[in-house]
Amino acid sequence: MNHLISTRDVSKAEISNILKTAEEMEKLLEEKKPCEFMKGKLLATLFYEPSTRTRLSFETAVKRLGGNVIGFTDAKSTSVTKGETLRDTISVIGGYADLIVIRHPYEGASRLASECSKIPVINAGDGSNQHPTQTLLDLYTIKREIGKIDKLNIAFVGDLKYGRTVHSLCQALSLFDDVNIRLISPKELKMPQEIIEDIKSKVNLEEMEEMDLEEIDCIYMTRIQKERFPDPNEYHKVKGIYKLTKSQVENKKVIVMHPLPRVDEIEQDMDLLEQSVYFKQSFYGIPVRMAILKLLYESNNQ
Amino acid sequence: MNHLISTRDVSKAEISNILKTAEEMEKLLEEKKPCEFMKGKLLATLFYEPSTRTRLSFETAVKRLGGNVIGFTDAKSTSVTKGETLRDTISVIGGYADLIVIRHPYEGASRLASECSKIPVINAGDGSNQHPTQTLLDLYTIKREIGKIDKLNIAFVGDLKYGRTVHSLCQALSLFDDVNIRLISPKELKMPQEIIEDIKSKVNLEEMEEMDLEEIDCIYMTRIQKERFPDPNEYHKVKGIYKLTKSQVENKKVIVMHPLPRVDEIEQDMDLLEQSVYFKQSFYGIPVRMAILKLLYESNNQ
């Protein structure tokens, strides 16, 4: 693995290696001892589109590994405004840093960056396309909290149309055995047909509008993302349509995940339930990103 | 001490401990040897309102301790814009960092943050309310430059109405013995009555308009803060009303403090006088913030 651009490029064996390394990283964090694996090393965080949460989690990961960061948080004051191509920017940054994390508003920008980079590139979101580290931390959360990914019964609830998180995770789950996926959404926000086509032969799929959570091990809630709707009226038709409440999960063997930020789809009084693992999931982003940084750095510096 | 939200929460014994630790930190800085106390540790600087000076001094403090920083400098590109609550942001950041510094435009935001945080929270200013690390560095400056805080004769000059720095320092001084406070301001900028009520039984208070500096050990000048005036005409009535000049302090045993930035209330030719300690005071912010970070980190990781 030289770059991490799309979950589609990652094999089951590579996922397994990342998750195993993430467990080691989590132990390292627990021990609270400084790590020097990336001492003197630099991660370039090129955010052509702001995303504070993602940026902070990558910065945390590399700093916990003993490294440091250079970067920018939006493209306004960069050489892009002087007409520089992405290709040239990547060539310059390749002379400064050891690894690149890139977030870009255009689909395919991260792939292009990786093709002209001599140092590893990690995609931290390119438009509505891919955000592979989110998928890997989701898989890690399932493995850590349930113990396995095979034979999972998972329900995705909410916006299954615009949520790239859901698309990528479904595709990644299709690499595992006997996974049952229940897709719960209003008609307007159904999973796109091309994703369904892609995975339907590899997983068991059900689609429904009603929020039926029977026989489910993992509820994956999503925010209805106002900012993705071309028409605000469409947003108002579906906002607040699904709300998870205490009574739906209490005394059940189930975990509740959410990529965060949430708005009102999970009530705040659920936060203390042991079933609610969404803040843990957010924390797991750190060891998972540490693992990815470590593995990519190693494979580029053998 | 688990958090530092308001100087009102801090006892005289705790102040004394912070000032003592700050002296150790100052020695450490003088020796210019790298410190590893916070090696591998992360301070999250959550600035929901920009404040470059305060941010830089906290960043300096944690980096001088061998730690590092993650954070944002304004709230525009954070999950707040997607409807996330402060509570959720704090829960997420609690999984990333070891300590939080927060600056927020709303009074009480820092308190709220501390109540839902599992890692220590330091208030770096919440609206016109509190900015406790400024108060502690002011106390440290007095102790370092005069030798003691008890029996202090201090004059506050200028904007005593909007300046939260002055309010907090007066309250903190009321914990010490035999402190005499002279409040010098135009009628329009008098100290608010509730602060006077709060401290008048514990310190000796005088109020006046004239800039009488007789028998004063410490002159605490303040900037008339244009940006706090609801009405610009009111600002123009009082701007430039007090100016400290060389002749008022030369050959006197007195120190001149100022929270900075200054505009014209202290003439530039005073900068080289040994009485002028305002740049030292600004420097003392570093060892004091190092002390606070160290003590909070220790108390949370015993």
Place this chain on the structure above:
Amino acid sequence: MNHLISTRDVSKAEISNILKTAEEMEKLLEEKKPCEFMKGKLLATLFYEPSTRTRLSFETAVKRLGGNVIGFTDAKSTSVTKGETLRDTISVIGGYADLIVIRHPYEGASRLASECSKIPVINAGDGSNQHPTQTLLDLYTIKREIGKIDKLNIAFVGDLKYGRTVHSLCQALSLFDDVNIRLISPKELKMPQEIIEDIKSKVNLEEMEEMDLEEIDCIYMTRIQKERFPDPNEYHKVKGIYKLTKSQVENKKVIVMHPLPRVDEIEQDMDLLEQSVYFKQSFYGIPVRMAILKLLYESNNQ
């Protein structure tokens, strides 16, 4: 050397010392071992005007030396907006950091900063005036790629009027022996007469409009900087006037330099030619800035 404000302040012996130290720094980078020379030390990056590329290269340099950074990327949220003078800002930062890098829109701002600073100040661009670290990395590139600077035959091509990079490099080259400079530009973008007056007795100068590259060792291409033209029509008259193509350099003993970013003055298919050293040149900015930081820090802490 206490500060680095203008290439005019730097003697030939100092240049030679910087280039020698840069070579050591380059070896250090190649070995990929963490360096601790600036461990625990802080560089303040005061960017009163945004410049991502320059900022990132200084941050990379100090972090590769084991140090860290505090700073701001534009002046909007600083105390400047409260009326603070540059002098006061520098005094405060002098209590926080070990070295200052300053970029400012006004000519002379960096000089002023150095005059009131107790820690070393490096000019990273003051208006259209000076940007000495660019000049030093240009000299380093020539020395590394050609082997010597004396007896150089260099052609500057493009905007020789607004490009401060070209002005400074010409002045610096005039310190060396037997340098031949060919100035190639449209009439509208000729080298200013005062620079010509300054160097004409020390180097051999030719001026021409045609892009004649015969007997040249080093082609220094420049971007026609749209943003410097007071009148957009003037820009459109000259844009795209010079384009370097493969056929002009293939099979010749010549290097092609460019301060970057480029737009269309060098075709992309030239990037893989060994003559094209502009990305190397950008990389050389790191060891050169490391050398400058190291030498200034040492001279201030003997």
